[in-house]
Amino acid sequence: METANNWPVEAVLLHSNDIHSRLENAARMASLIAEERRFYGSDRVLAVDIGDHMDRMRPETEGSDGAVNIELLHAACCEAATLGNNEGLTFVPETLESVYRNYAKFPVLVANVKQLHDSECPAWLAPSTIISKGGIRIGLIGVTARFPDFYELLGWEVTDPIAAAAAEAAKLRPHVDVLVVMSHIGLPLDRRMAEEAPGIDLILGGHTHHLLEEPLVIGTTTVCAAGKFGERIGRIEIGIDPATSRPRFRASCVPVAAYDEHPEAADIIERYRELSSERLGCVVAHLETALEARTDQESPLPNLLAASLRRWTQAEIGLVNNGQLLAGLSAGDVTAGELHAICPSPINPCRMKLSGAHIREALEQSLQPEYIEMPIRGFGFRGLVLGTLSVDGMRLEVEHTASGQLQLSAAFVGDEPLNDEREYTVGTIDMFTFGVGYLSIKQGTEVRYYLPEFIRDLLADALHDSDSIAEAARERIIVRGGAAT
Incomplete structure (x- = not known):
């Protein structure tokens, strides 16, 4: 039955x-x-x-x-x-x-x-x-x-x-x-x-x-x-x-x-x-010097990416998390496959207006290990951890606390101190607008997305600019009272 x-x-x-x-x-x-x-x-x-x-x-x-x-x-x-x-x-x-x-x-x-x-x-x-x-x-x-x-x-x-x-x-x-x-x-x-x-x-x-x-x-x-x-x-x-x-x-x-x-x-x-392998083996750039990428502190390749975002979006400030880059680049030829391997995320640039207070909050968080080491899944991100923030158009001063942690002591946009009350135009990534990672960046207004470009496309363009590469090696974060490791 x-x-x-x-x-x-x-x-x-x-x-x-x-x-x-x-x-x-x-x-x-x-x-x-x-x-x-x-x-x-x-x-x-x-x-x-x-x-x-x-x-x-x-x-x-x-x-x-x-x-x-x-x-x-x-x-x-x-x-x-x-x-x-x-x-x-x-x-x-x-x-x-x-x-x-x-x-x-x-x-x-x-x-x-x-x-x-x-x-x-x-x-x-x-x-x-x-x-x-x-x-x-x-x-x-x-x-x-x-x-x-x-x-x-x-x-x-x-x-x-x-x-x-x-x-x-x-x-x-x-x-x-x-x-x-x-x-x-x-x-x-x-x-x-x-x-x-x-x-x-x-x-x-x-x-x-x-x-x-x-x-x-x-x-x-x-x-x-x-x-x-x-x-x-x-x-x-x-x-x-x-x-x-x-x-x-x-x-x-x-x-x-x-x-x-x-x-x-x-x-x-x-x-x-x-x-x-054949298609991605094409050479997209040649580097005279290696570009290091670290998730836990400032390094040249993330700086170059932050600068690329700032220029592409014609913003005052560039902001990107270092975890977007899984490795640096060696001197010599750079292939499309290498660029894809170190920056696999299908993440797009975006531009927004963001208050100085919200920028400061994200920068302060980016010095804390729990943010640097935060695992991220989804939202277009194909890396492992969030990583600290890289900046362009800014200069930061940080210092060690008594417990050995780093804290933000001063921030400048150009030659002017970061104004918490002012709104700045910021070139950054779409991932932050979804409310992941540095959450204060989600508070941006007048958001404009740029498609179909991925951030690795911006990075590929920047690798042809020797002046930009040299500028990316310049420190934007000055550590007072000790050096980061």
Whole structure:
């Protein structure tokens, strides 16, 4: 006799999210998916990706403009994908169109992104699709996180994802047995969608890296999520209740560590490793002298980055955390690959107005070990620790306290003392505007972001300027009563 937990499986839905170019885990997922397809048959297994598969911190992704990620999705027999912010915001639209149009054999679904100039969906994007598996018509809708200030600079119009999903659900509902939203908007908004958008049976979530080992059931909507970095894949068995015609779900998250890399996927990674090594091997600058980078104190390469931010944004002051740079540069040729290796974060410049008091607060914190050594995860940051602050356009005097700690004793902008009451224009990084690290910098006003440039692009330009390099070696922080180590 069939019980509430014992019903026939008509289809299996496998979902990945937020892999962030952990390519080896993507290759293991391909093995797991192949196993499911062998057991149930390819006509009953549907694999989808919920975005942020690409991450430009990985050389194979950087060197191929994401083509390696598309090919790995093919190796895993992915049949639909949506865009995360790591696809939508770290690649310019022309590159996205090229890689998806030329490589992707699956539909790319985003219902809340359109071209800014005509409010139309580009030809390589679609809001939704219907795929039949095991006799079940499965409607798929994609939505992505809304970052309008950033997307508009790239020529995109991004609308409310919940409203977009609801509108698309109303169109699809009469034509499908199961309605699924592939959601890269985060768990809090997934909950809201389940509460506010009628007709949705299943939400597959990403963006906030949440792991739901047991699904959430909100009203008639089931919410699932499989964590981050491809450590797990979501697995959902789908059946149809014969009495109500409503779908039934059994959901779990399967660890992939025990699976071998799928041979085809492993070959893809190796091929793109070689191709990317060639592409990133081009020389972008030649240095006559080495440029040291330290996270715990002033050093030339972070100073150069602070100066680059100040010049690029035409600001009075440049501010950046030293943790953005993972190593220094040796004398001699500098390749694109080396620059990517030491500055992998897809972080953009920005300009803001910031009070002297807020600048002073951040500078004082930047002398404290708990800030220098603070681990940071996410927000575009691909380094390890926050690091102290480097400055340009400023001169700082610090001194040792009786306990041996450093403290700020004086700060100057040009030749004038830093005025706590005055607002200064500051060239810095978008990460600080998200409320991470030196929190007082988030208090800036009149924020302007610069896209598509990353901070490593600014640094590459600065490496050609011998005067800027010489200036970066000049001390901006004078330690009284002892030397930093």
